Amino acid sequence: MADPQGARAVSPALDLSYLESTIGYAIRRAQLLIFADIYRVFGEDAVTTAQFSVLAVVADNPGANQSDLALALGVERPRMVPLIDALEERGLLVRIPSIVDRRHRHIQLTPEGERLLSRLKQRFSVHQQRLIDVLGPSDAERLLRSLRLLATAMS
Amino acid sequence: MADPQGARAVSPALDLSYLESTIGYAIRRAQLLIFADIYRVFGEDAVTTAQFSVLAVVADNPGANQSDLALALGVERPRMVPLIDALEERGLLVRIPSIVDRRHRHIQLTPEGERLLSRLKQRFSVHQQRLIDVLGPSDAERLLRSLRLLATAMS
DNA sequence: TATTGTTATACTCTATAACTATA
DNA sequence: TATAGTTATAGAGTATAACAATA
16 A cells, blocks of 8 residues: 555645546547556467557458558558567468569468467457446447547548 | 559458457557547647646646646656656746745746647647537547546556 | 568657655 | 655657668
């Protein structure tokens, strides 16, 4: 405990009413806490949320190249390099040079990558269920729909 | 336009259905687009969202010290230093050494800081109204409530 | 000429440890 | 001994320009 005897002069909490009336502040706060919860269920030596996204998208799009992945995930092409490097060094995916167009490298999960992704998806569903438990199923569904609507309308 | 003649072979969009079924991915995407919209209404030479938060909180809590602000805004104490430095260098706020406890510096907006904050709040309301127009007033209100509920329940 | 993957660079954010001056 | 502000450092994320290989 920070203040077991209650002896220290505790600063009163500040007035945050303006920020708390904004969606921008609320979504940033919620996003940080949601990511913290994802890292909690993933455990220490797992992967970053960005790496998880790559694994999940590669699994459903085997053979996609790095540019396609960067575009789909909304990251810059140069960012894909260390992202893929880290996953390749862990033996979770491989870069396969294309024989059709030798500028391309097709990305594919290894069996080990498939196994880890499967475990991570199970743990992710624990996190997602926690969110649904907090909000209730219908509000969770409404939240997801609103977030998706914002993403399509604001881009 | 990227492809005016439609002549280039366009890669088909990747399958993102798994990620799009998750709240974590949707909230990250929406948050980035919302922040981009805030920067759009703020204009080029305005302030960062973090700096805006500091200005808004200092305005409602004049004389708060840097530790209180860091705690309230959820940033580490060392982060406050360059944040406040930048705003002080622009003449938007001042550090006033406390005469009661000489370790403290009370932060206060200058008249120029008040004026800029007032302009930024007006522009922010344009952004927030854009979100309400997209979602509709009742869904916007529901979204805000759900985000706040998540923030309190997950922390 | 244009594109893929890459390197290099710079700036921000985040997290931590440790210092100083004060209490 | 503890706290406020600061410095220093290292890691991750983001953005941009430019290069080599290839088309």
